[in-house]
Amino acid sequence: MSTTQPTAYRTDTVTDAQGSPDVVQPWADLGLKEDEYARIREILDRRPTSAELAMYSVMWSEHCSYKSSKVHLRQFGEKTTEAMREHLLVGIGENAGVVDIGDGWAVTFKIESHNHPSYVEPYQGAATGVGGIVRDIMSMGARPIAVMDPLRFGALDHPDTARVLPGVVAGIGGYGNCLGLPNIGGEVVFDACYQGNPLVNALSVGSMRVEDIHLAKASGAGNLVILFGAKTGGDGIGGVSVLASETFDDEGPSKRPAVQVGDPFAEKVLIECCLDLYAAGVVDGIQDLGGAGLSCATSELASNGDGGMRVQLDTVPLRDASLRPEEILMSESQERMMAVVEPGRLEEFMAIATRWDVEATVIGEVTDGTNLEVYWGEDLIVDVPPRSVAHDGPVYERPLARPEYLDDLQADDTGSLERPVDGDGIRDALLAVLAHPNMADPSWITRQYDRYVRGNTAQAMPDDAGVVRVDEETGRGVALSTDCNGRFTKLDPYAGAQLALAEAYRNVAVAGARPLAVSDCLNFGSPEDPGVMWQFSQAVTGLADGCVELGIPVTGGNVSFYNQTGDVAIHPTPVVSVLGVLDDVADRNRSGWDAERQALFLLGTTRDELDGSVWSEVAHGHLGGLPPTVDLAAERLLADTVLAATAAGLVRAAHDLSEGGLAVTLAEGVLREGVGATVSLAELRDRDGVDDFTALFSESAARAVVAVDGEDAQAFARLCAEQGQQVIRLGDTGGTDLHVDGLFRLSTETLREANTGVIEAALG
Known part of the structure; x- marks a missing residue:
């Protein structure tokens, strides 16, 4: 194999396949901490190869490993009661949560962030955010039926907002419209705190029959591992896994891996291909390729299975033949999936892929061993316990400290502010509020989205909740809302998070739907700041406690840290999505x-x-x-x-x-x-x-x-x-x-x- 490190990272060192003991490896350039590198060596009982180092670096990034948030997120599972699990079919830990909505129907939904890539390259960053969340829904065995987009930008009159906002909106609309998925809701908020860190969160929801749920696991020795969809390219090497795992400075992010480039038409074909594969019953396990690319897909499938996995990396179809093994493992090229298939079903799998003109390649097999083994030609370049990569990464209990500014901020209430007292003053106040960018008509944005494609949208913007039909015979459907008031969460993160939950819950209920489940996207500043970690801890605890009181579970979600420029963090912004069910969408409330x-x-x-x-x-x-x-x-x-x-x-x-x-x-x-x-x-x-x-x-x-x-x-x-x-x-x-x-x-x-x-x- 090649002896040089990926070109996306600067290093003056080289290593051979097993790592020369005389050369310092570039673990810091790959985003690893010194103690993390030491732990990798302890796990392997040797120096990692350059390919192993690349794999651990992306999988142990903040974005992929949740190393700073795990200790707090555990509350969601620990506080979920049996009553809250009544409709829960798949919970936290899979690609997306799944809930039973009755009559044999299930829906899967999830919300995630693509914040940093969307700041660097607004169109592709936002477009691939939509593509990624849709593939999460596909990987559960569902047909995606709708998307939503909670957005936050800096001040509307700031020059950089004019750069970022149109590109983000065009990317969301362009990708979603080409997929033929209605955009049924979301938010747009303007605040100076998001000036250097816009938030581009994306939600997708899909439907399936209860018996059609698929999971990400590689089981059964001898079963084949198939990579299908787009070829692997140099776009997105290290992508969101590294880009979303560090703070922006005044010059922008210090590392700028290539932002992924999306092809919605390729994803649309991939959706239909996957649905045919599911219908034919030829898929034993399925995983989409998003953050960390092949490193994530192979290690997670193997970790969730009952054995090991052997992969022949040089069989991966490439758009760029010059890619090194490390780059192939780290690439976050879009529109790719990985399936586990019994050998006897291979011909049928390939026939379906061929019918949809989707390239599919057998790149490995499930083994009866315990390790994930990756070969480049005859060289074994990765030989690791898959759980150590995918699930047993670092877990940090970051220092927490209530911010010193909070007492003064909370004491500075509105009691001393002058308020209108007569009709004319109150009238003028209402007109001024209606003209504020956060309250103004957002149709310049929403009219760029197709809200009614597929014909099952019963309600969309500007109503309080989006409503989409699932069963065309009975009219059974779901309502969704996303909400968060970052100003409230800045004042009190515990109460602010509960108010976000309450508003999303309320929006779904007033639309006529019975709230069933929650997904969240927790957007915060640097976890290395004790004040930010205190905000995060308070918000997560508030959400977990609130869900218990409302009787609805958190099914999954996303954490986005490092949303700050220098030492200035965004307002804590825990975006909450609530999903509810309607027996018949004709009975919704406008x-x-x-x-x-x-x-x-x-x-x-x-x-x-x-x-x-x-x-x-x-x-x-x-x-x-x-x-x-x-x-x-x-x-x-x-x-x-x-x-x-x-x-x-x-x-x-x-x-x-x-x-x-x-x-x-x-x-x-x-x-x-x-x-x-x-x-x-x-x-x-x-x-x-x-x-x-x-x-x-x-x-x-x-x-x-x-x-x-x-x-x-x-x-x-x-x-x-x-x-x-x-x-x-x-x-x-x-x-x-x-x-x-x-x-x-x-x-x-x-x-x-x-x-x-x-x-x-x-x-x-």
Whole structure:
């Protein structure tokens, strides 16, 4: 084999196949710590070969090994009760979680990050983020049916946002549209804290029959290992596994491996090929190739199996014949899968691959040994225990320290900020909030996505949750929402994480779906900063505790560390996705009312909770105080009430209250279909003891506005009373204006003028 190290890394040393004892190996250039290199030598009882060193370096990276987060993530499994597992078919540890949605149907979903690659190369970074999460869904045996994209960028008026945002959006739309997958939801948030570290998170959901679940394992000595899909190239060598495992500095990342290059048409063919392979029953084990490429696929399959694996690396089809063995092992070229197949089914496997014009090559076999063996010609270049690579990497208990700034930040609340007191001031405040980039109409982004391809999308942006049909005969389907308010999590990571969970849960419930499961994408700064690790620990504990109280399990997810430039970290941003089930998507609830003479009800309690609010940012550029009160029992009650009313056929529209409070919810309800509303705050003021401004702009949680037909108003009020749900009748729909009695009247045209065109105007 070649004696030089991969060209993606700088080194002045060379090693032979077994490693010359006289030459220092370039473990530091490959991202390994000194003690990690020492541990590799201890595991192998010798110096690693250059190929082994490359394999361990990518698999023990932060992105692949979760070495700083494992000790905290264990809570998700440890706190999951038997009751929470009722619908859970596959949990944490596989490529994606799987839940039973009834009638023999299962869905698999997961959310992951592609943050750093998307900053370096926005289009391909975002596109391959979509491709990677879709392959995770494919590898579970499912047909992907939809995607979502929670996004966060720096300030909208910053020049670099104009570089990153259009490329990211084009990459997501280009890849997803070419795959023929509807984009049914997500978020877009602008904040200066993300200026050098945009967050590009991607979610995919797929469906399958319960009996069709596939797992990543290589079992059965003599079974064949087949690599199929695209050829292996030099793009993405070290890719996300290294790029996402270090902090950006003022000049950008100090290591810039090639960002992966995607081909959505190749992936579309790969999807159909995989589904035919599953239907034919010729696949015993399956693994997609993403982060760490062949290093990951071979070691994880072997580690999850009942024996060893032998791979002939020089049989791997290449786009670049000059690639060295180390580079082939580290390449993160896209649109590749690895399958384990019985020898007697090989001909059938190959026939299906040929029918789809997908290149497939037998590169190895399962052995009755214990090690993963990789050969280059006749040379044995890798001989390692696969668990030591894939699962038994370093586990760090990083130092934790509550940030010193937090006391002052929490003490600096909104109590001293000037608030509007008359109708004109409150009216102007609403228009200013609606024009803020985080509240403005995001259709410049969403119209670049195909939301209705395949014909099973029942609901998408701008509704609170995306809804997609799974069973075309019965209408059974799922609703999904992704949420996180990084400002709240900055103020209190424990409560902020629970508020993210609560909002996603609430969005799914108000859409008419029963929440079933959670996936998360935990975006934080450097784990080497004790303050960041404290934030992370608090957020994970908050999520784990919150899931117990809501009765839904975490099925999997992703951790993204090192999202900071120099010593400035992003706001802690634990993005939470909640999935719920609808017996029939025809019974979903829209977010806006579409007819006159409907009664509008406010469910929940309003408190003076403006700390971290959109209004405090828009009016005063302020962040401080404590986030809204977390009351997960109230969230469950709200969900149960809305679901009971939906089942009774009473709900015509439902919209949760979150950023911007009641004022924004009412404005969005009017804008949805152009039907106005007239409301009074008198009963709300009297019952909850808040003034007009607070009633409209408080961001208290566990609240929703529900519209019902006028003749059903009494029945709805009775149902709320029976449930024990606090409820106030606000007013009625009609006309084309938003009229808040005694304060202001705003036409639909005025609201729309404030709310639309903000993003495109800033981007020119």
